[in-house]
Amino acid sequence: MHSSFLRYFDEVARQRSIRKAAQLLNVSSTSVNRKIISVEQRLGVSIFDRTPEGVELTAVGTILLEHCRTVLHDFERTKILIDDMRDLRTGHINIHTIDSMTMGCLPRAMNEFGKVYPDISISVTTSQPEDAVHAVASGTAEVGVAFTFSDQPGVRLLSEKSAPFGVILRPDHPLAGRTSVTIEDIATYRLVRTIDARGGNSIIDHAITTLVTPLSTHIFTNTLSLAKLMILSGHGIGLYTKIGFHDDIESGQLRFIPLIQEMLANIRVGIFVSATSSIDPAKRLMCDALAREMAGMRLDS
Numbered sequence: 001m002h003s004s005f006l007r008y009f010d011e012v013a014r015q016r017s018i019r020k021a022a023q024l025l026n027v028s029s030t031s032v033n034r035k036i037i038s039v040e041q042r043l044g045v046s047i048f049d050r051t052p053e054g055v056e057l058t059a060v061g062t063i064l065l066e067h068c069r070t071v072l073h074d075f076e077r078t079k080i081l082i083d084d085m086r087d088l089r090t091g092h093i094n095i096h097t098i099d100s101m102t103m104g105c106l107p108r109a110m111n112e113f114g115k116v117y118p119d120i121s122i123s124v125t126t127s128q129p130e131d132a133v134h135a136v137a138s139g140t141a142e143v144g145v146a147f148t149f150s151d152q153p154g155v156r157l158l159s160e161k162s163a164p165f166g167v168i169l170r171p172d173h174p175l176a177g178r179t180s181v182t183i184e185d186i187a188t189y190r191l192v193r194t195i196d197a198r199g200g201n202s203i204i205d206h207a208i209t210t211l212v213t214p215l216s217t218h219i220f221t222n223t224l225s226l227a228k229l230m231i232l233s234g235h236g237i238g239l240y241t242k243i244g245f246h247d248d249i250e251s252g253q254l255r256f257i258p259l260i261q262e263m264l265a266n267i268r269v270g271i272f273v274s275a276t277s278s279i280d281p282a283k284r285l286m287c288d289a290l291a292r293e294m295a296g297m298r299l300d301s
Contacts, residue, residue, distance in 0.1 A: 005039055006068050008032045009047070013065050017054040091120045091282045096135040097145040098269070099126040099224045100244030105297060106145070109289040120282055136272045142283050144272040145290065152272070159291040160270035163299045167257040168231055168238035168245050175237070180258045183215075190218035190236040192227045215239075228254075241267065242299045250298075258301065269294070 011021040012032065022029040040046050047061035057065060097106060102124065110122060127135065129146035136144035137154030148160050167181055175181055175189070193215075218236045221227050224244040231238050231254065238245070239259070248254040259265065271287050271294075273279055279287070 005035050008035050093122050094141045095143045096125045096127050096132040096141040101145045103244040104247045105293045109293045112289045113286050148268045148270040155272040156275045158271045158287050160268045161294045163241040163269040165264035166259045176255050178257050180260050182260045190216050192219045192230050192236040192238045193217045
């Protein structure tokens, strides 16, 4: 991919001899010399001083050599990475994720990944956001998908996307025609919420601690598929991000109404890896597939 000049130049500088360099490179001295002269003519300066004993770098040659070796080094590293990706056949990726990602986004990313690397096994564990992040930080998981907050030590955020909370409801619900709602607007309706809301520990509960009127939660569940069925059946309206309901909203089966509440409107979901471990090719490819799926989702309207 790179000009043969880089290899020629580097070896001549090492050997301080065009003849010796040509022997090591298994090419003719004439070819090496012509390549160097051609570059010198294009630059308008000499990069070597010719002497009876061999060649010596000029000041310009010394500068050029530093750049040359950086390019060669980077290219070799890139070749190794490409070889690793090409030769990738087996392995395992452990993913810890919030439940909503398993409802469309993650399966599509896994399908994309599996087309290229069908023999790499994957395990997926759904968990609370803080548990997913902790699993990555502790080394239990290679990849984590969770809401992003300021204090998340031990992990590195690769990519993120805005995912504000809103109301999930049927198209025939009285609020379905609204462009936005407040917490007060939904306080009189029965809700479907995550199981951690029973103890007041959910993200929503932390955001509405000053609310005078308590929310009327009818169904608590840690399974988003059940929450979706209950909303579709008219048992209540959901308080969720759009992620796990994206396909149903796009098809018109459900509606998403943005919630006007500063903390809940600024929620973001991100892809995490360990801050101390390297990202191997399999992990990188899976994270890239996830990021592409997330980027293609409309989550804020």
